Amino acid sequence: MRQGIRQDTLPGRRRKPSRHAEGSPIRAGEDALVEFLKDRFPPKKPALEKGIGDDAAIWRPHGGEGLWAVTTDMLVEGIDFRREWTAPEDLGYKSLAVNLSDLAAMGAAPRFFTVALALPPDLTGRWVRRFYDGIAECGDGHGAALVGGDLSGGGTVVVSITAFGESGDGKVVCRSGARAGDLLYVTGTLGRSAAGLELLRQGATHPRAAAQREALRAHRKPEPRCAAGAWLARSGCVRAMMDISDGLSTDLPRLCAASGDGAGAGMDAEVFPERLPAFAPSSLWGCDPLALACDGGEDYELLFAVPRARRKRLLATYPPDLPAVTHIGNMVEGRGKVWLVASDGRRRPLPPRGFDHFAR
């Protein structure tokens, strides 16, 4: 699951009162709806190795050597993007990138994808061609080929992409493998995309400063960490992995819950705020870099757990041309909570303030 632009940046959508009946899965938020679906559709196919609830589902074709992964993401105009802020090629690029990021989080190499597209009647052919130019740029850059799709009319633009990838040697990493004592790492920088979104809110669509351009680019054309994900899955150094799409404070509890005993006991995580690879320049345009590193979504960096005994090997062998990895905290015994641990050792909870499609 990934986030788009947060709903609270869209006028008229903030704190819209819920009209759902008591116990509604929508009212209870996206995670609760995923739980409902996991119960409703338990895995029962022998070829299916991982069903609902991870970044991607995993299956093994009969007689095949490797595993295949499939993931799907939908972007809705007005919820996940605004057409006036988004060039069509950027929308195409990002729509595919968020899917490839889910494959990267399992360690699967992208292979193919399909695109279903709803197009309002006011869209020009030029818009459609530019959209597919962005799709092609992202797909070509990561070895993924468009193989099919569907086209429909609609009142707003809706893009739904399904991407599938392959792990030739069958090595994939799920969210669920972390253990107490594991070290938590992230790739790249956190809060950069949210800093770019803040620039758009301030009307700075064509800034000159390099840091602002970098933030805008991260928001408009996020780079899925396919090569890093594939390397990490094959390294033997990683026990659990996911991508950070809805923000660290929302996604890390999901990794904690998945890695527990399955009966809701979960596991806690401790995060050292001073170690977070926050995007410092965003303070220049009024952001709090630490808050964005914790709660800002759409970075599409990888979050992964490394057994303590594997740390040295990871650092010694991680290729220098891949995005840098940073040790941000540790998995500890607990019940699914995430704590910020200050340098003086004091702990305070990190509440999930990331994106939930239905909670606002």
Add this chain to the structure above:
Amino acid sequence: MRQGIRQDTLPGRRRKPSRHAEGSPIRAGEDALVEFLKDRFPPKKPALEKGIGDDAAIWRPHGGEGLWAVTTDMLVEGIDFRREWTAPEDLGYKSLAVNLSDLAAMGAAPRFFTVALALPPDLTGRWVRRFYDGIAECGDGHGAALVGGDLSGGGTVVVSITAFGESGDGKVVCRSGARAGDLLYVTGTLGRSAAGLELLRQGATHPRAAAQREALRAHRKPEPRCAAGAWLARSGCVRAMMDISDGLSTDLPRLCAASGDGAGAGMDAEVFPERLPAFAPSSLWGCDPLALACDGGEDYELLFAVPRARRKRLLATYPPDLPAVTHIGNMVEGRGKVWLVASDGRRRPLPPRGFDHFAR
């Protein structure tokens, strides 16, 4: 590609003037946009056996024994369905059925699917559960398992499903294999779903007559011809196959064009109107059964070409528990046109009057 409710049944959408620039792929219609995409994304993956332009894409996993097929379809509220006419379980059932029909058209057995769903805030949790009940009924009935998906907010309901199927022995049938002299067959009945849609337009949502209930059921819960498609693909009796989603008069020219020399020469088809398995009872509520058999969409029957020398074998071995097959016409030399041939031998063109998402 499949159709939903025709746009011209929706108030305010009929003959909306196009505002697109000259040469726009949208203005030129869905088939032109598919052609644009085929040029823009030529197949280049060695594992990919069939890319854009057929009912499903086909690839062969490394080391795997069989072929895999993937297809995607999007249903948009107000274009493909109206919420006030559609129970949520029927919408769920149909959304999956139209995808499984594309797999059936290749002869692939359904295996997995993903569901991406945009939900307006006024939807209740009960609606969502009933929607997934319909999904589950269709999936369970055809051996397909939900393995993942995405959930988003939205102004209207949008359902985008991607389905994966397998041909264990690698026998699939494309649209492109027909030759002059082949016999054209269809499964089941044509025009039944459109007759059901007409009932809805007349306000007959809960009719008593058996024929009316049958028509409504065909419209609301179409049955993908998975078993027939798989049998036909394995029989060795079928050279080209597709499903009829947008109406015979729109889909048959696609089979003709795909089966030609690839340079636009195509091939013609002759259809004998008195042989069409039209849904006769629809005349009782004011429909023209023959017109609906030619132009009504959403029947999801299979259309296939049989070499003349294979006809006897087909008829002798076709299992009696599968939907009946009817010889409706022949493939002939030509340039991609479809002709209706009366019993006195006179030919008149059958213009494509089926569904195009962008032509109206």
